[in-house]
Amino acid sequence: MSEPAPGIAGIRKVLRCGACGGKIPVEAAQGSLNCPLCALALVRIPGAQELHPMAVPRAGRDACWNALITELRLPFEGSATELRSAGLLLVPFWRHADETKRSVSRSGVVVSAADLTPTGLPSLSLARRRVRGLAVEQTTRTGDGMGRLAEGAPPLDATVVDVMLQPGPPPPGAAAASEWRLVYYPVWSFHYVVFSKEHYHAVDAITAVPIGPARRINWPLIATLTLATMLAAFAVAQPLTGAAAALPAWIAALAVMRALIRWERA
Amino acid sequence: MPAHVMAVPVLDRGGTADRLRNHLRRRAITRPGLIEGDLYLLPWWRCSGLGPQGETSFYVLAAEVGDPRLHRANLPPADLKPFDASSLPAGARILEATQDERGVMARAAALGWRVDALEELIHYPFWLMRIEDSGRIEGGWIDGVEGRVIHHTLKVPPPVPSLKRCAWILAIPALLTGAVALAFGTGWPVPAAVVAIAAGPGTTRLLRRDARKERDG
Numbered sequence: 001m002s003e004p005a006p007g008i009a010g011i012r013k014v015l016r017c018g019a020c021g022g023k024i025p026v027e028a029a030q031g032s033l034n035c036p037l038c039a040l041a042l043v044r045i046p047g048a049q050e051l052h053p054m055a056v057p058r059a060g061r062d063a064c065w066n067a068l069i070t071e072l073r074l075p076f077e078g079s080a081t082e083l084r085s086a087g088l089l090l091v092p093f094w095r096h097a098d099e100t101k102r103s104v105s106r107s108g109v110v111v112s113a114a115d116l117t118p119t120g121l122p123s124l125s126l127a128r129r130r131v132r133g134l135a136v137e138q139t140t141r142t143g144d145g146m147g148r149l150a151e152g153a154p155p156l157d158a159t160v161v162d163v164m165l166q167p168g169p170p171p172p173g174a175a176a177a178s179e180w181r182l183v184y185y186p187v188w189s190f191h192y193v194v195f196s197k198e199h200y201h202a203v204d205a206i207t208a209v210p211i212g213p214a215r216r217i218n219w220p221l222i223a224t225l226t227l228a229t230m231l232a233a234f235a236v237a238q239p240l241t242g243a244a245a246a247l248p249a250w251i252a253a254l255a256v257m258r259a260l261i262r263w264e265r266a
Numbered sequence: 267m268p269a270h271v272m273a274v275p276v277l278d279r280g281g282t283a284d285r286l287r288n289h290l291r292r293r294a295i296t297r298p299g300l301i302e303g304d305l306y307l308l309p310w311w312r313c314s315g316l317g318p319q320g321e322t323s324f325y326v327l328a329a330e331v332g333d334p335r336l337h338r339a340n341l342p343p344a345d346l347k348p349f350d351a352s353s354l355p356a357g358a359r360i361l362e363a364t365q366d367e368r369g370v371m372a373r374a375a376a377l378g379w380r381v382d383a384l385e386e387l388i389h390y391p392f393w394l395m396r397i398e399d400s401g402r403i404e405g406g407w408i409d410g411v412e413g414r415v416i417h418h419t420l421k422v423p424p425p426v427p428s429l430k431r432c433a434w435i436l437a438i439p440a441l442l443t444g445a446v447a448l449a450f451g452t453g454w455p456v457p458a459a460v461v462a463i464a465a466g467p468g469t470t471r472l473l474r475r476d477a478r479k480e481r482d483g
Contacts, residue, residue, distance in 0.1 A: 045364070046364050046365070046366060046369065047362075047364060047366075085334065087334070089332050091332065114331070114332060115304075115394055115405065116331075116332045116333070116405070117394075117396060117403060117404060117405025118333050118335075118394070118404075118405035118406055118407055118417055118418060118419065119332055119333050119405075119419075120419060121332075122402075122403065159330055159332070160330060161330050161331065161332040162329045162330050162331065162361060162362075162364050164306070164331065164359065164361060165359075189332065191334065197421060198419075199419070200419050213402065213404075217426070217477060219470045219473045219474050219477070220466070220470045222470075222473065223465075223466050223467075223469040223470040223473060224466055226436065226469070227439060227462045227463075227465055227466055227469065228462070230436070230439060230440060230443065230462065231443070231458060231459065231462045234443050234444075234447075234458065235455070238447055238454070242447065242448075243444040243445070243447040243448045244444070245444070245447070246440045246441060246443050246444030246447070247440075247444075249440055249443065250433075250436055250437060250440035253436050253440065254429075254432055254433055254436055257432050257436065258429065258432060261400070261401065261426050261427075261432075262400065262401030263401070264401075265400055265401040265402045265425070265426065266401045266402050266403075
């Protein structure tokens with residue numbers, strides 16, 4: 001068997017850029033690269049003929065773990081909290097946008113292409129387009145926002161999550177030229193133990209903000225709004241029922257408190 | 267060419283939801299609301315080599331679903347038949363095997379296992395359930411054959427105060443407001459407002475203390 005010609009020894013395949021459609025020669029072991037044509041960072045999926053755009057992680061493991069510690073005020077006395085594992089995941093999302101009208105200020109529709117709720121990453125859908133702490137829609141509006149892989153940087157050590165969900169029909173009001181496109185977004189997944197109880201949480205690897213379930217509930221806000229409701233309900237009912245107005249005021253406050261807790265958690 | 271087979275799903279959505287609810291009840295987690303989910307056929311390689319307990323045949327997940335707990339799942343025995351996507355229940359989602367032999371070996375090595383050969387590709391049913399928990403949707407994996415392999419993140423005690431606890435917490439300022447109205451007659455608004463303002467920090471503290479219990483156990 002003859003030796004390959006110098007210069008093309010590492011090239012094994014020509015794959016297509018999922019953003020611009022250009023043909024890109026890719027080395028066998030190359031997992032991520034910048035598209036030489038459209039300059040977007042691309043990730044390679046094993047067995048796929050297309051490279052998909054990805055947002056380049058900006059926040060490291062320590063920064064994200066510290067953000068989670070701060071957010072949840074994790075206890076450390078007597079080694080109460082122990083980090084078991086941390087992994088950088090490239091999570092697929094379907095983005096529906098008119099490519100001819102991309103801009104920083106124009107939002108697109110992003111839905112999850114993989115369901116990672118068991119590990120603490122809530123799913124995006126047409127019915128639920130925002131998850132607190134997850135900036136995938138804002139980050140993927142433009143190529144500049146998604147970032148570039150640095151020249152000469154070590155290969156990205158990330159686990160690429162498989163596509164589990166196919167996109168549904170186009171969202172209402174979508175332009176005819178627009179379509180669903182796959183984009184990969186980096187998320188740090190932390191598995192840790194607090195007082196012998198296992199926890200899984202995800203942190204946005206672009207903004208270093210804990211996602212969804214990691215968010216603290218705003219208890220002062222809940223208490224303030226609940227007591228204000230109680231006072232208002234009492235003021236309304238007092239001229240009619242006197243001191244017994246405390247009963248409807250209590251019920252109204254209870255209903256508001258439960259609704260606020262549910263709203264804050266979701 | 268290794269054989270490609272599938273395990274026949276036994277549990278339907280309702281049965282899986284029941285099993286999951288019972289599993290949670292046994293752990294005193296009685297608060298979940300609606301439980302629903304989707305059936306996935308996850309690909310596993312039956313490998314020969316050296317497993318975690320000295321066994322010579324074990325399973326390695328051949329796809330990446332982002333949950334490390336599934337990498338070391340011990341699959342319950344199931345009826346196997348040649349893979350036939352048309353015989354699956356409507357709506358079942360089939361995940362292709364995306365991990366090649368090198369990837370499977372690397373994954374097994376990371377777990378401390380040794381893969382000598384890939385014997386058989388098995389698509390095994392798993393339900394990905396969505397569980398409504400105090401307003402939030404949590405997720406859980408449960409196998410679709412025996413309903414025995416279960417991975418979720420729900421905890422006991424509950425993450426927020428119960429309805430009963432909220433009622434007790436709010437009963438104090440409500441009673442005080444009523445008492446103020448009795449004591450001050452028409453001049454009640456100012457002292458009632460003072461009661462409400464004074465109750466704010468106390469209520470916040472009680473709610474915070476209760477919420478901390480979930481984390482600390």
